[in-house]
């Protein structure tokens with residue numbers, strides 16, 4: 001039974017009341033309040049279970065027991081039905097304390113205090129009124145449409161266990177419906193596919209795989225263009241999207257996600273909007289670390305994989321080995337009885353491409369990909385960049401509905417009115433339908449890759465939502481800073497000695513800014529802390545130099561134009577170092593070596609030599625200081641080299657008995673500075689004369705160990721101390 005349908009039967013009202021009445025009694029019982037808070041979300045997920053009886057039971061019991069709704073996911077319909085019967089039975093038999101069942105726990109053992117449901121002051125005359133609701137609307141918007149006051153709706157939200165920090169917070173469409181229902185208003189869900197015409201849509205495909213396994217070449221081969229050649233350093237630098245038309249007339253939307261480790265954050269976002277992942281594995285190289293990483297991303301996002309075994313033209317190609325490797329990593333390949341299709345291709349020789357396309361279309365067909373065409377669009381930002389002439393530009397994929405030029409949108413915490421929509425070839429278009437990659441122009445600020453695009457009615461609403469979201473982000477940011485400050489109140493000794501390297505990151509597009517920032521953070525070590533103080537899209541500017549000067553930061557430019565001579569000169573004068581690259585691992589290498597240079601290193605005590613005491617000689621009255629006898633250890637150096645200037649450590653039966661300096665080191669009556677392994681010597685330890693045959697004398701030296709910059713074959717980098 002669907003949650004929506006319950007409205008008609010009044011069940012949801014019952015549940016809301018039940019939850020509301022039980023809430024005061026749950027104070028301090030986190031387990032139960034958790035279930036309560038989760039209720040609206042959980043309810044969406046259990047729609048296939050016959051739980052209405054349970055809900056009725058809860059409502060009618062007024063409620064001395066509460067179902068931990070989070071556990072609904074694990075319940076079978078039979079269990080639900082059984083438990084529902086139990087609840088009804090308990091109610092009918094007037095049992096004061098319900099039995100402890102698998103899903104029900106008693107809230108308190110003393111006679112229950114009736115906690116009658118006290119509804120907020122509601123107009124309950126609205127039953128014929130219907131309002132449009134949609135994902136992401138604010139409580140202000142809902143209040144306006146419902147003709148209710150904001151505090152009344154806020155009270156309902158609190159009562160249903162929904163945490164809403166501000167009236168600008170977007171509500172989920174389900175919560176909006178729940179609140180509307182409480183004030184007795186019918187709703188029409190604008191983002192729902194129900195009632196709207198749903199049509200098949202092209203699949204959105206992401207190509208993933210290990211570095212250099214041929215992702216870009218494969219996409220190029222598919223679209224008959226050559227991007228790889230144009231790309232700096234031969235690696236894909238940022239997320240793009242394009243449509244590949246198939247001979248059959250069908251089309252597939254590809255997200256061109258890059259494969260380098262530094263971009264894994266962007267790749268994760270790519271997977272979130274994607275329907276299918278093409279996992280590219282080079283037939284000669286086989287499964288590599290990033291191949292497995294890609295599999296994990298796809299699995300985490302619950303996205304099916306189609307494997308493209310590439311470079312099959314190479315003499316060393318061994319597709320069968322690749323298949324076995326993949327199978328051993330848990331991919332259930334079709335030819336081994338699973339459902340993952342594997343296609344052998346060569347991006348260079350352009351073989352197997354038609355079979356790959358067919359495999360993708362087949363996969364898409366099996367998934368029965370459909371989307372609502374009409375109504376407001378739901379879309380995601382894939383990439384964003386700043387264009388000098390056109391301002392902020394966002395590449396987006398429409399997931400449902402139609403995005404129309406001129407609409408007001410909220411994108412993450414930015415807003416704007418869509419001034420222009422361009423398709424993949426840069427042609428202006430009036431609207432964009434599902435799975436269509438587009439570039440939109442007209443936003444007031446630069447959104448982040450992964451942001452959702454919400455279409456709103458008016459500029460006022462767009463502005464309001466954007467402001468609300470910005471405030472929330474700022475609040476979260478400040479909270480994080482204050483949490484960080486609290487964390488750093490008691491830093492460990494090692495961390496408190498960390499040297500800070502402030503950095504300003506400038507890159508061509510938003511996704512890259514973040515990828516570079518994330519990559520730089522991987523270089524943090526116990527000795528050096530990379531502190532990204534400012535990030536931005538676009539070329540390095542005068543103000544970047546001024547900021548860098550003020551906080552002693554390095555400026556890191558990635559994929560941006562070289563700064564003008566006046567900016568370079570200003571940077572030189574201000575002793576601001578600018579590090580600029582177009583290939584991520586070159587950038588990381590340079591920053592890594594700067595970190596290594598700057599790191600103080602760790603001081604370590606090393607045993608540089610070891611001597612065994614073979615004899616003990618006593619010289620009467622020879623001590624310079626005291627006039628006492630002196631004991632000389634007649635030793636043989638058994639390891640390394642013993643030197644007079646070193647600190648000595650005396651070991652007896654493996655235990656340290658003394659540590660001090662050497663006051664005399666002689667070899668055949670000659671004073672010497674060092675004695676090497678295999679030679680004999682006479683050694684006097686200052687202030688220590690308790691010597692025994694068999695004692696071991698170690699020479700200690702302090703060495704400073706500098707961290708090392710390590711770059712693995714997979715492209716991952718780190719600083720090892």
Ligand SMILES: Nc1nc2c(ncn2[C@@H]2O[C@H](COP(=O)(O)OP(=O)(O)OP(=O)(O)O)[C@@H](O)[C@H]2O)c(=O)[nH]1
Nearest residue numbers: 211212213214215216217235236259311346347348
């Ligand atoms: N022989 C052969 N070489 C290929 C094939 N596909 C790609 N290559 C070569 O492999 C190298 C890497 O190809 P790219 O397409 O840049 O690989 P990528 O996976 O996109 O690399 P990143 O973007 O760096 O992750 C290039 O030199 C290609 O020419 C193929 O099918 N056969």
